[in-house]
Amino acid sequence: MRKRFDLFGCILLLSVFLFSVPASAKKDVKGGKSEYVVLVSKAVQDDAAWNKVVEALQTLHDALVIPFDKLPGEVLEPLKKAHPRYVAVVEKPENITPEYIRKMHRVSREAGSGIFEAFLWGMITGYDAESALRVVEDARTPMVIRTALSTAQEMEYTSCFDKCGVISQDVQRDMFKGIREAFKNADPVLIEQLKQLNEVIKEKSETNQPVSDSLTNLVKEINAKIQANSAKTKIKTMTAWEEKTREQDTLTRHEIEVDSILFKFLDLYKQLDPEFLLTSSYGVDYTTLHRGVDEVVRAKEGKLFLDFKQGPEYFPRGENRRVYLATGYYGGATFGKADNQVTAWMKDGNVSALAGYCKRQWHEQAGWGTWKLWIFNPGRYTFAEAVFMNMQFILSRLNDWNPKFQDVDYPETDDVNRDWESNVAEVTKAIGADMVTLDQMGYLYDRDAFVYYGDPKWDARLQASPEDLHYKVTTERKGNKYVLTIQTDSRFDRRQISGNYYKEKTTMFNSTTLGRLPFSYFFPERLNNPKLAKKLAFEGVVEVNENFIFIHDCFFEPNQTYEVVLSVKK
Known part of the structure; x- marks a missing residue:
């Protein structure tokens, strides 16, 4: 009887254990491959409120949960085995x-077999577990972005927005306004005397x-009388803002x-309730909206406010x-504390996805390159x-x-400025080169300095305006072949694909440049070991990965069809 009782008890305990596994742990018991993986520290997983975030992601994406102790790199091998796309x-x-961000970038590269990151990844965080959960819940449904507000003048292209506002960073002071006002309000008799004297001087000359x-001194004396009150005229410092209220404007x-x-x-923010935000002066504790004013956006206890002298607004x-691209110069996208700009925008500003620098920006490829x-x-990319x-x-x-940059x-x-010479010398020696250029150092810096916050699978994209779309891409699987077809229309301009030279020229104040874009396409499905199966019938250099394809140095023309044939394993 004793043995029978023990056996029954073991079966009972095993049944209780199997049916009491927390929801966030169920799929990681199965193991194997999974399109979506959730990485979570054990400390976060043990926090009941935060574990709800993990459970929501698992339910939404049928995700595999892989817990780690301190850093995601500890679970590189299970991550490789899972082979996720997200x-x-x-x-x-x-x-x-x-x-933390730098190491996560390295994990994403080491999880693959080539030079590229093996998966799309995003940080899910928040001021508290409740706001982190809202970020996940917001990603359940797609979003097409139609309204925008920017404090960056670089937002030059706005045709995909129905409504938008742009705050200019220009600052202008009209130094001659006082003089003009003085002449406008002066005694007409003095103005007439001055006019006659100037005509006499002109004739003599x-x-x-x-x-x-005596004639010259008389002119000076009358001028002095006219301009006596010009110093009292307030010289206004001016800037500008721009808006469009209809898509076609x-x-x-x-x-x-x-x-x-x-x-x-603030007025534009209230009117537009913008779905997209773009700023260029962004930090952990504050965001500068305009270089001509001292007041900034601050965060306190998860709330956003403008820090006016007369009190917070x-x-x-x-x-x-909202989607927020924080190109930033102050490294505001990592924090080491709960109360900061990112978490406040997520909790109080309805931001569901944010990308920015985790340390001070000096090159622009990661930030403005994304834009x-x-x-x-x-409309093509989320x-x-x-x-x-x-x-x-x-x-x-x-x-x-x-290749040694890898x-x-x-x-x-x-x-960066202080340590520039020593940093260049160190990198030059490490790659065995005679020289490393400014852009090469910038790309290396940006490679591990930019981070995306939000669900990496969230379908949030710009509105696709007919004015912007003059080529289409279709794909078809034919056995072990994958055919990608690119069709251009009569209004196609190859500058559309390459980025229209946006930020490719150096200026007096900025010698860094953005790279010219190749043709790019993110595959709707992950391909198994894709390779170019057929020589291109057009000029171009193909670089293909299981997630995407680049075609460098291609020169597509209007009203043409181009085909790329890849071999893939089933």
């Missing part, structure tokens, strides 16, 4: 640092007659005093979900795909310059 890393904000000192420019520009930003929450690729392919594809472009360029990290520094 990876979400659920983490509390106080644990997210630039080093034209006939080579000497102009007496272009931006209309309006001048405004700098002192009023932040109120105009809190942001309206609005109704729309360039996204805006010149409207926001996460645009971040991913631009990062692969960075890796491609680095490998093209020197094994080199940008030297640790908290001041």
